[in-house]
Amino acid sequence: MENINTAFATILRRFRRYSSKLWVRVVVMGLLALVAVGLGQLIAPYVPKSIAETVDASSADRLLQLIASAMLAVTIFSITVMVSVYQSSSSQWTPRVHRLIMQDRVTQNTMAVFIGAYVYALLGIILQELGVYDDERAFVVFWMTVLVLAVIVIYLIRWVLHLQGFGQLVDTSRQIEEVTRAQFKERLSQPCLGGRPFTGDFPDSAKPVPAWESGYIRQIYPEALNSVAEQYDMRVYLTRSVGSFVSVGESLMSVESTGDDLDWDAMIADVKETVILGDLREYDQDPRFGLIVMSEIGSKALSPGVNDPGTAIDVINRIGRILSYYKDETETEPETLLAHLHVAPIDPVDLLQDGFGAISRNGADTLEVQQRLQQTLSGLMRHPDKGLSRAARDLAKQELARGLAALTFEPDRDALIASADADVRPK
Numbered sequence: 001m002e003n004i005n006t007a008f009a010t011i012l013r014r015f016r017r018y019s020s021k022l023w024v025r026v027v028v029m030g031l032l033a034l035v036a037v038g039l040g041q042l043i044a045p046y047v048p049k050s051i052a053e054t055v056d057a058s059s060a061d062r063l064l065q066l067i068a069s070a071m072l073a074v075t076i077f078s079i080t081v082m083v084s085v086y087q088s089s090s091s092q093w094t095p096r097v098h099r100l101i102m103q104d105r106v107t108q109n110t111m112a113v114f115i116g117a118y119v120y121a122l123l124g125i126i127l128q129e130l131g132v133y134d135d136e137r138a139f140v141v142f143w144m145t146v147l148v149l150a151v152i153v154i155y156l157i158r159w160v161l162h163l164q165g166f167g168q169l170v171d172t173s174r175q176i177e178e179v180t181r182a183q184f185k186e187r188l189s190q191p192c193l194g195g196r197p198f199t200g201d202f203p204d205s206a207k208p209v210p211a212w213e214s215g216y217i218r219q220i221y222p223e224a225l226n227s228v229a230e231q232y233d234m235r236v237y238l239t240r241s242v243g244s245f246v247s248v249g250e251s252l253m254s255v256e257s258t259g260d261d262l263d264w265d266a267m268i269a270d271v272k273e274t275v276i277l278g279d280l281r282e283y284d285q286d287p288r289f290g291l292i293v294m295s296e297i298g299s300k301a302l303s304p305g306v307n308d309p310g311t312a313i314d315v316i317n318r319i320g321r322i323l324s325y326y327k328d329e330t331e332t333e334p335e336t337l338l339a340h341l342h343v344a345p346i347d348p349v350d351l352l353q354d355g356f357g358a359i360s361r362n363g364a365d366t367l368e369v370q371q372r373l374q375q376t377l378s379g380l381m382r383h384p385d386k387g388l389s390r391a392a393r394d395l396a397k398q399e400l401a402r403g404l405a406a407l408t409f410e411p412d413r414d415a416l417i418a419s420a421d422a423d424v425r426p427k
Contacts, residue, residue: 025108025109025111025112026111026112026115026116028112028116029112029113029115029116029117029119030115030116030119032116034119034123039144043140059138059142060124060128060138060141060142060145061125061128063142063145063146063149064121064124064125064128064141064145065121065125067117067118067120067121067145067148067149067152068118068121068122068125071114071115071117071118071121071152072118074114074156075111075114075115075118078107078110078111078114078159079111081163081166082107082111084167085098085101085166085167086098086101086102088167089101089167089172092169092300093169093172093296093297093300094293094296094297094300096281096289096292096293096296097172097176097293097296097297099280099283100172100175100176100179100283100293101167101172101175103283104166104175106158106159106162107159107162107166109155110155110156110158110159110162113151113152113155114152114155117148117151117152120145120148121145121148124141124145128141169297169311170314172297173294173297173311173314173315173318176290176293176294176297176318177290177294177318177321177322179283179290180283180287180290180291180293180294180322181321181322181325183283183284183285183286183287183290184287184290184322184325184326185325186285187285187287187346188325188326188327188329191329191330191345192329192342192343192344192345193220193222193238193285193338193341193343194222194223194226194338194341195222195226195238195338195341195342195343196338196339196341196342196343197329197330197342197343197344197345198237198238198239198342198343198344198345199330199344199345202237202254202256203237203256205256205257206235206237206254206255206256207254207255207256207257208251208252208253208254209251209252209253209254209255209268209271210248210249210250210251210252211246211247211248211249211250211251211252211277212248212268212272212277213248213277214245214246214247214248214277215245215246215277215278215279216243216244216245216246216277216278216279216280216281217240217241217242217243217244217245217246217252217275217276217277218242218276218277218278218280218281218282218284219242219275219276219282219284219285220238220242220274220275220276220285221273221274221275222274222338222341222343223338224273224274225238225271225274225275225341226338226339226340226341228267228270228271228274229255229340229341230340231270232257232259232262232263232266232267232270233257233258233259233262234255234256234257234258234259234262234267234340235255235256235258235340235341235342236253236254236255236340236341236342237253237254237255237256237342238253238341238342238343238344239253239254239344240252240253241286241288241343241344241346242285242286243281243286243288243289246277252275253271255267287322287346288346288350288351288354290322291319291322291351291354291355292354292355294315294318294319294355295315295319295354295355295356295357295358295359296358297311297315298311298312298314298315298316298358298359298363299312299358299359299361299362299363301315302359302362302363302366302369303362309363309366309368309369312359312363312366312369312372313368313369313372315359316356316359316369316372316373316376317372317376319355319356319376320376320379320380322355323351323352323355323380323383323388324379324380324383326348326351326383326385326388327385328345328385328386328387329345329346330345348385348387348388348391348392349391349394349395351388351391352380352388352391352392352395353395356373356376356377356395356399359373360373360399360402361402364402364403364405364406365403365406365407367403367407367412367415367416370399370400370403370407370416370419371415371416371419373399374396374399374400374403374416374419374420374421374424375419377392377393377395377396377399377421378392378396378420378421380392381393381396381421381423393421393423393424396420396421396424397424400416400417400420400424400425400426403416404416404417404426
């Protein structure tokens with residue numbers, strides 16, 4: 001049963017990873033178009049002749065021609081809109097944000113429906129030209145095509161409504177916040193990726209596992225990695241979190257063999273299947289990446305060319321909401337089967353630096369930004385987790401000193417001090 005659960009969890013993680021890609025959804029919709037055509041062939045013989053004769057082949061042919069011509073034009077238009085939004089978001093906000101927009105579900109589903117409908121219409125036209133569809137089978141083809149048209153209209157309306165905010169800053173910031181919060185909650189619902197918290201030193205007998213290529217740790221399949229550790233009778237100590245950059249030959253993790261003989265080469269080959277390395281970071285399993293992207297948006301808004309402190313304030317509020325869900329991963333022992341996996345918990349200091357570091361530096365001389373930062377950190381100082389509370393207090397003191405050093409107008413300095421928490425104000 002344990003092996004079944006491990007395999008199912010790994011398959012589910014792989015499915016989630018690939019389902020976010022546009023080409024996967026397009027292929028699925030194309031296959032559904034094939035199924036629809038085949039289903040029409042199966043149903044046709046069971047339709048009474050008196051009903052089948054109410055529709056002729058020319059009626060179905062006109063609808064198929066309409067879908068084929070319309071979907072080609074709509075798809076080209078939609079692709080143009082997508083490319084324009086990707087380019088504008090990369091140049092205006094941050095190049096990292098367009099990868100999240102590319103995974104927008106409404107956009108991907110709409111494109112998949114349009115292309116799938118186009119494939120359906122082409123197959124219908126080809127089969128009709130080959131004589132597969134005659135007047136006796138036209139009834140099923142006609143109403144199947146009407147159903148496809150209804151789906152197209154529904155998704156076309158959704159697409160038009162979605163375009164009203166697609167790629168705009170508020171909508172993009174909300175998307176990043178939702179994804180980051182979801183990844184944050186998922187990580188905290190399975191502390192330390194479902195393994196045991198690791199906060200000490202490596203055992204003396206532990207051996208480092210070198211990275212087989214340079215790149216970011218894009219994703220880890222913890223259930224599969226624990227299964228490998230159990231298979232080779234060893235413990236895995238993973239101190240590199242998802243999103244960390246490792247160079248080839250650098251230690252990726254350490255393993256401690258509890259058995260007699262360990263086939264090192266075979267073990268490395270199996271570990272490679274559980275850790276995905278690449279040249280870019282992903283949002284999955286990496287809430288810190290979402291915080292960094294939000295921080296980049298706020299930092300870009302404070303540049304002289306943009307000069308939009310309101311956006312930076314909005315980003316600070318969103319980051320504060322996300323961090324309010326934090327809890328110490330070392331306090332609760334997870335109820336899990338991943339007993340062979342030891343993972344370093346997320347450090348709240350790193351989370352605060354990821355979220356507020358760039359904004360605080362670039363907005364040091366902007367009073368409104370510094371005031372909002374102090375108010376947000378003051379709220380986090382009252383968080384029930386002592387680690388986050390202490391980290392927020394330390395950062396508030398540091399950023400108050402930075403702001404006071406950057407502000408030269410005395411009333412602005414007094415206003416900033418007044419907005420700070422009483423515990424961090426200069427004595």
